[in-house]
Amino acid sequence: MKITQAFTFEAAHCLPKAPENHRCHQMHGHSYHVELRLEGPVDPDTGFVVDFVHVEATFRPLLQRLDHQCLNQINGLENPTAESVAIWIWDQTKPLLPELTSVKVAETPTCWAEYEGQS
Ligand SMILES: Nc1nc2c(c(=O)[nH]1)N=C([C@H](O)[C@H](O)COP(=O)(O)OP(=O)(O)OP(=O)(O)O)CN2
Ligand SMILES: [Zn+2]
Numbered sequence: 494m495k496i497t498q499a500f501t502f503e504a505a506h507c508l509p510k511a512p513e514n515h516r517c518h519q520m521h522g523h524s525y526h527v528e529l530r531l532e533g534p535v536d537p538d539t540g541f542v543v544d545f546v547h548v549e550a551t552f553r554p555l556l557q558r559l560d561h562q563c564l565n566q567i568n569g570l571e572n573p574t575a576e577s578v579a580i581w582i583w584d585q586t587k588p589l590l591p592e593l594t595s596v597k598v599a600e601t602p603t604c605w606a607e608y609e610g611q612s
Contacts, residue, residue: 530595575606
């Protein structure tokens with residue numbers, strides 16, 4: 494069974510490795526949309542794969558590190574593409590939520606990166 498929980502945060506970023514004439518080279522902001530997907534058997538007692546309340550409580554401290562921040566100033570996010578934000582979230586969340594199978598990070602409703610580990 495797959496379950497997904499969605500979160501949002503507001504943040505500024507620039508992409509220093511993009512060419513200077515690239516529109517994302519300059520500082521700008523996004524309303525980021527994050528989806529955490531978890532997979533596992535449904536516990537016959539609770540009816541849950543993992544309690545959404547537990548997922549939210551586990552992810553909240555990481556979300557607070559991102560929300561209303563300049564992502565470039567966060568360790569490991571010096572080049573904060575959607576891809577690198579997804580990997581950063583995965584690396585810190587997977588040890589806490591072993592059932593995690595995918596992290597999706599959308600900068601806009603039409604652009605996102607999805608990371609499933611090790612690629
Ligand atoms: N593969 C990637 N390509 C780009 C990334 C990325 O993270 N991974 N990021 C950007 C910029 O952050 C850019 O802001 C992305 O948004 P954009 O497509 O430009 O959409 P905007 O909302 O900023 O602009 P619109 O006016 O809505 O088009 C670029 N590429
Ligand atoms: Zn951007």
